[in-house]
Amino acid sequence: xxxxxxxxxxxxxxxxxxxxxxxxxxxxxxxxxxxxxxxxxxxxxxxxxxxxxxxxxxxxxxxxxxxxxxxxxxxxxxxxxxxxxxxxxxxxxxxxxxxxxxxxxxxxxxxxxxxxxxxxxxxxxxxxxxxxxxxxxxxxxxxxxxxxxxxxxxxxxxxxxxxxxxxxxxxxxxxxxxxxxxxxxxxxxxxxxxxxxxxxxxxxxxxxxxxxxxxxxxxxxxxxxxxxxxxxxxxxxxxxxxxxxxxxxxxxxxxxxxxxxxx
Amino acid sequence: xxxxxxxxxxxxxxxxxxxxxxxxxxxxxxxxxxxxxxxxxxxxxxxxxxxxxxxxxxxxxxxxxxxxxxxxxxxxxxxxxxxxxxxxxxxxxxxxxxxxxxxxxxxxxxxxxxxxxxxxxxxxxxxxxxxxxxxxxxxxxxxxxxxxxxxxxxxxxxxxxxxxxxxxxxxxxxxxxxxxxxxxxxxxxxxxxxxxxxxxxxxxxxxxxxxxxxxxxxxxxxxxxxxxxxxxxxxxxxxxxxxxxxxxxxxxxxxxxxxxxxxxxxxxxxxxxxxxxxxxxxxxxxxxxxxxxxxxxxxxxxxxxxxxxxxxxxxxxxxxxxxxxxxxxxxxxxxxxxxxxxxxxxxxxxxxxxxxxxxxxxxxxxxxxxxxxxxxxxxxxxxxxxxxxxxxxxxxxxxxxxxxxxxxxxxxx
Numbered sequence: 001x002x003x004x005x006x007x008x009x010x011x012x013x014x015x016x017x018x019x020x021x022x023x024x025x026x027x028x029x030x031x032x033x034x035x036x037x038x039x040x041x042x043x044x045x046x047x048x049x050x051x052x053x054x055x056x057x058x059x060x061x062x063x064x065x066x067x068x069x070x071x072x073x074x075x076x077x078x079x080x081x082x083x084x085x086x087x088x089x090x091x092x093x094x095x096x097x098x099x100x101x102x103x104x105x106x107x108x109x110x111x112x113x114x115x116x117x118x119x120x121x122x123x124x125x126x127x128x129x130x131x132x133x134x135x136x137x138x139x140x141x142x143x144x145x146x147x148x149x150x151x152x153x154x155x156x157x158x159x160x161x162x163x164x165x166x167x168x169x170x171x172x173x174x175x176x177x178x179x180x181x182x183x184x185x186x187x188x189x190x191x192x193x194x195x196x197x198x199x200x201x202x203x204x205x206x207x208x209x210x211x212x213x214x215x216x217x218x219x220x221x222x223x224x225x226x227x228x229x230x231x232x233x234x235x236x237x238x239x240x241x242x243x244x245x246x247x248x249x250x251x252x253x254x255x256x257x258x259x260x261x262x263x
Numbered sequence: 264x265x266x267x268x269x270x271x272x273x274x275x276x277x278x279x280x281x282x283x284x285x286x287x288x289x290x291x292x293x294x295x296x297x298x299x300x301x302x303x304x305x306x307x308x309x310x311x312x313x314x315x316x317x318x319x320x321x322x323x324x325x326x327x328x329x330x331x332x333x334x335x336x337x338x339x340x341x342x343x344x345x346x347x348x349x350x351x352x353x354x355x356x357x358x359x360x361x362x363x364x365x366x367x368x369x370x371x372x373x374x375x376x377x378x379x380x381x382x383x384x385x386x387x388x389x390x391x392x393x394x395x396x397x398x399x400x401x402x403x404x405x406x407x408x409x410x411x412x413x414x415x416x417x418x419x420x421x422x423x424x425x426x427x428x429x430x431x432x433x434x435x436x437x438x439x440x441x442x443x444x445x446x447x448x449x450x451x452x453x454x455x456x457x458x459x460x461x462x463x464x465x466x467x468x469x470x471x472x473x474x475x476x477x478x479x480x481x482x483x484x485x486x487x488x489x490x491x492x493x494x495x496x497x498x499x500x501x502x503x504x505x506x507x508x509x510x511x512x513x514x515x516x517x518x519x520x521x522x523x524x525x526x527x528x529x530x531x532x533x534x535x536x537x538x539x540x541x542x543x544x545x546x547x548x549x550x551x552x553x554x555x556x557x558x559x560x561x562x563x564x565x566x567x568x569x570x571x572x573x574x575x576x577x578x579x580x581x582x583x584x585x586x587x588x589x590x591x592x593x594x595x596x597x598x599x600x601x602x603x604x605x606x607x608x609x610x611x612x613x614x615x616x617x618x619x620x621x622x623x624x625x626x627x628x629x630x631x632x633x634x635x636x637x638x639x640x641x642x643x644x645x646x647x648x649x650x651x652x653x654x655x656x657x658x659x660x661x662x663x664x665x666x667x668x669x670x671x672x673x674x675x676x
Contacts (some may be wrong), residue, residue: 115463115464117363117464118464118465118466118486118488119487119488121487121488122488143544162666165663166663169659169660169663172635172659173660176637176638177637179633179637180630180633180634180637180638183629183630183633184630187626187629187630190422190626191623191626192488194619195423195488195489195490196487196499197499198431198490198497198501198610199425199426199613199623200353200422200425200426200500201422201426203296203323205292208288208289208291208292209288209292211285212285212288212289212292213289215281215282215284215285215288216285218281219278219281219282222274222277222278223278226274226275252292256292256293260264
């Protein structure tokens with residue numbers, strides 16, 4: 001199983017290197033090859049996740065390693081869907097390294113399979129954590145789109161203008177998607193907390209940081225409603241928000257122990 | 264006054280409140296909450312005075328945090344009212360207003376036909392107003408934002424009620440015993456197990472609730488995530504403990520009694536000679552020279568339990584470690600040490616069930632609102648012989664989609 005994981009990382013790394021080389025030297029063939037390697041990495045990644053789930057006899061989302069693994073897979077899945085549906089090839093250069101980065105973080109975590117602890121044996125487990133994977137992946141991709149926007153906005157041209165508009169709208173859609181699922185995370189977590197700990201809300205650090213993340217993206221959605229607050233400023237906002245998402249995901253568990261410290 | 268009201272219901276004020284709530288939350292997550300005052304003095308040195316003065320150690324209960332939540336509720340109430348009034352008032356006007364829009368994109372006659380066919384394909388409803396044909400879809404999307412704001416307001420209100428109204432007490436209860444609440448409700452524990460039959464950690468209690476009116480629940484196994492709700496009571500498996508079990512026999516008359524010990528206790532006839540019970544440990548380690556070190560357990564399993572006791576006789580206290588099954592004699596008593604007894608710590612909550620139901624209904628409303636707002640944006644497109652215009656509250660997405668569609672037409676042509 002470890003071999004599958006290592007192969008996944010190697011393939012993602014190869015895809016990223018090919019992507020950067022292809023972009024730097026404007027080689028279309030390298031970019032196409034990069035995408036094929038990325039698809040292969042995604043397939044192996046999926047296989048690894050399934051094999052691990054079968055071995056653990058549960059959804060593999062119970063610790064930092066498994067969540068980071070699923071998080072990276074979520075980013076890759078969304079990149080594939082967006083590229084296919086919107087023909088947004090430009091997203092790869094920012095999104096592929098994100099998937100690789102998150103998977104590298106997973107590689108640094110203890111990988112052994114453990115029994116699900118009693119507190120996690122609940123029907124809400126899959127909904128709560130699965131939604132977090134989708135939500136964080138959408139926010140990270142929105143940040144990637146924001147980064148691409150900021151880089152592209154330096155050029156001035158009619159073609160760029162149209163693409164910038166598309167990017168701005170795509171990041172809004174990603175944030176909307178992520179926001180809906182983050183709300184599912186918080187609300188399902190509240191119902192689960194009432195079942196497990198007797199209170200819907202305990203101001204546990206993980207809950208608090210999920211709320212902070214929710215507020216950050218709620219503010220984005222409101223600012224964007226105000227007509228003039230679009231473009232580069234909002235793209236920067238999304239880029240700056242990504243570390244908050246990553247802190248909510250990994251930093252809180254590492255630095256602020258609480259009821260969610262399941263290892 | 265009007266100006267102040269306009270500010271209180273404004274989006275700018277709402278954003279300001281959200282940012283302040285987020286900042287307080289950051290502080291509340293970085294400074295451990297609800298510790299003893301001495302803890303802050305120890306860990307924050309001279310800063311602890313500032314922490315206590317600003318109530319940063321109980322920030323989520325501080326007056327200013329609660330004031331922020333109250334202001335947010337006010338902002339949401341006013342903003343929701345204004346929003347729903349304008350949405351309902353404009354629901355008929357939007358079509359006419361869209362029909363009056365000047366063309367934003369010019370198209371050939373064939374282009375207009377293709378666009379109209381596309382709009383019919385995506386199931387838009389058509390309305391003819393003068394020269395213009397207005398296509399519309401997802402009218403319900405106009406209510407999404409209102410539903411979101413209303414539901415946030417309800418979540419804050421019912422959430423506060425669900426947080427502060429319930430009476431919560433934590434009680435330990437030995438198997439075979441009961442806990443009686445103030446109103447006469449009786450919660451009985453039949454058994455408690457740390458492991459299930461397969462040896463997997465489970466922490467399960469078999470309990471029953473008897474209400475003051477005589478109604479009984481079934482005997483139910485509760486465990487974490489599976490509390491028992493009966494009447495307005497809800498009982499949670501919260502913690503666990505292990506008690507020592509000692510059978511004491513009076514050597515003079517042969518009478519005996521079983522004692523279950525959760526705290527230190529003296530078992531004696533005269534109050535001086537006998538056995539001081541200290542604790543029971545789950546396991547021990549032996550070093551090569553045979554010295555024993557007692558160890559604790561994080562799981563609650565008692566693999567090799569050891570009793571730590573003091574034998575009291577002639578004014579002396581002698582520490583002894585004893586294993587289950589062994590016996591000691593002192594002060595005319597014989598002490599037989601049995602296997603330790605596991606017992607649960609229960610969290611007992613009394614809550615108006617209607618509050619929980621209303622809170623969960625608010626959650627559902629919020630998700631419905633978010634889905635409608637983000638994934639069912641209202642579509643309002645006016646077409647005439649020369650082109651089209653996109654109207655409504657959120658025209659951006661449809662403009663981009665139609666741009667892409669037109670580019671596709673042009674490529675085909």
